[in-house]
Amino acid sequence: MDLVDGWYHVRMALERALDDLFALDPRAFVEFDSVVGTEDMEALGYVRNFPHLTCLMCSLPPARLGAFSKGEERLSRGYQAVDVDFALLPAACYKIYLGLRGRRLDAERVVGCIAKCFRHEDKPLDAYRAVNFTMKEYVHLGSAQAAQAHLEAGAARIDALMRHLGLAYGTETASDPFFDATTSVAVMSRLMPTKREIVYDGHAVSSLNYHRNYFGDKFDIRLGEEPVHTSCVAFGIERWMAMLAERFGEAAAAEEALRGFEAGQAA
Template sequence: MECVISLERLAESQHGQLKYASAFVDEHIRDIRIVDGFIHIEHESPLGSDVVSERVNRLIERFSKGDFGFKENILFENKITTPYTGDIISELIDSKAIKVLEPGLFIFREPFSSLMRFLDFSFVNKIAKRFEGMQEESYPAVIHCETLNKTNHFTSFPEHIHFLTHLREDLDVIEAFSDSIRKAGGWNKDQALELDKNMPQPNFVMNPSTCYHCYEGLQDETLEGDGIVVTAIAKCHRFESKNHSDFGRLLDFSMREIIFVGKPDFVKENRLKSIEYLKELAVEWEVDSLLEIANDPFFTNDFQVKASFQRNQEMKYELRLTVPYQNKSIACSSVNFHSNTFGNAFNIKMGKRNAVTGCVGFGIERWAFAFLAQYGLDQEQWPTTFREQYADWQEKSL
């Protein structure tokens, strides 16, 4: 079945947000396309096309409220004519450099895995270490629900959440579960296992963002001086439904962050420095890219209010790298200012006032995908500076 819905009420700049969100209106959606001012939804929903259409129209209403439009506001462009225009994902699969387990879930092999390690090494040494007093931390891949509640993630991005739970601590339940799997001949996702009855309410979820653990670790602390700079890399997880088929949109990904916590001027000044460092790196590595004002893809009914506030206050910038064969760009780094949102939530003090926070993030896999989409796997085609730095890193890391 197919629903075809007019987008005349929606600004073209918001079509991408609608396409993204429409993947979550029904679990039986098979394909989403936007063509000539209409959104086409192919589905097998038992609820029927009328219900699917009504839900999509609710999203259109949500994103079209008010006169807020997503006008481009580009702060920096590094225009480069790059040599590679092929389908890099297909080439990586064919060369067995990546193994696709399912959309958005990959195993990374050489040379892709080495490129990821080099990129993270470079982000630490070229950017993070330029901040005086920088401290490195290591975080778990899971985060407590109570912590995520304090960040408002449950209300802002509920569609992303991967809940974690386990079988109840009950011998009968554990043995019955094991027996049912054995009798069925193994795990079958369609098998009726009464998991809801046999599992407790989750206390943990997979961590969706590296910096949350930093704020959790500083809860109820009073910081000295002007503030602190922390860097960490963590595995992050976000469920994005059919959107995992999009280039670079992974279910499980590595996020290096540099996190600023402290007085307002300290955080703002370091955030501005990080923007300059990002621009320098884009030029040095000769990546076709741009830096623009952005907003988070809020999923809630107050989308327009939150997105408008972020943009008007310039609280989020994204460094986007071009993907030539798709004629589009993807966000590979973001620079964020949170004001005192997390300082308030976690009671992090600077003297008698709550701290403000900011961060700069690097999506390691996205950087690798986008770089290879511009330059390919043939290292002779890579920019000279990047190639020399990569070779030097390889030699020293042996």
């Protein structure tokens, strides 16, 4: 999404409003780059569960560079002679778990993170859905009870912001778009749902996700002797921008509304 005619300032106001809502210490925020090693991508299990959404960073093989420089070869949709150098990040919170691999936490924590993410969408692209997008997440690591409480608090915070902005929304139980719906992970996600989406006019703009101890166990992240449970409250920034554009029309009106919410939070 290209931000023009004042919409860049709307995005900044939106991010400040979200950060105010979650009231984290500034040291608890991190911005990640979008590159993931292929081994880490495999370790996450993303490629196995979502091969259709996986995006890779590729380069042209050295043996073919001369032909390209002479114009003898050209890129086309079906061109396949490439080397896979890295994967591209599909969700911001993944780098938190990778970065804490093998760690013993001395206390529960909430981490705020943001990153440009990539998914090879298999659905039509529009103002709400793109191949690359900005994901802002507030991630809890700790006990099962506290991880779930983080989601309930997140739902209440989203409700407060939506009400202030005059946005009608719904909450729906959801599951991730697994490539193979018959796998044990996919079946479990339907039998024991752990994801809720905040939906505006048919578009999911935020999600509330409880991962149980999946990442704590997979990456040996522990609180005491137990694998941590994790949960995250996620915001698709471009989807929120599209929603604000529909609601307010003009950037100045959207920015004023967001700043009014910030003032109310500070009061």
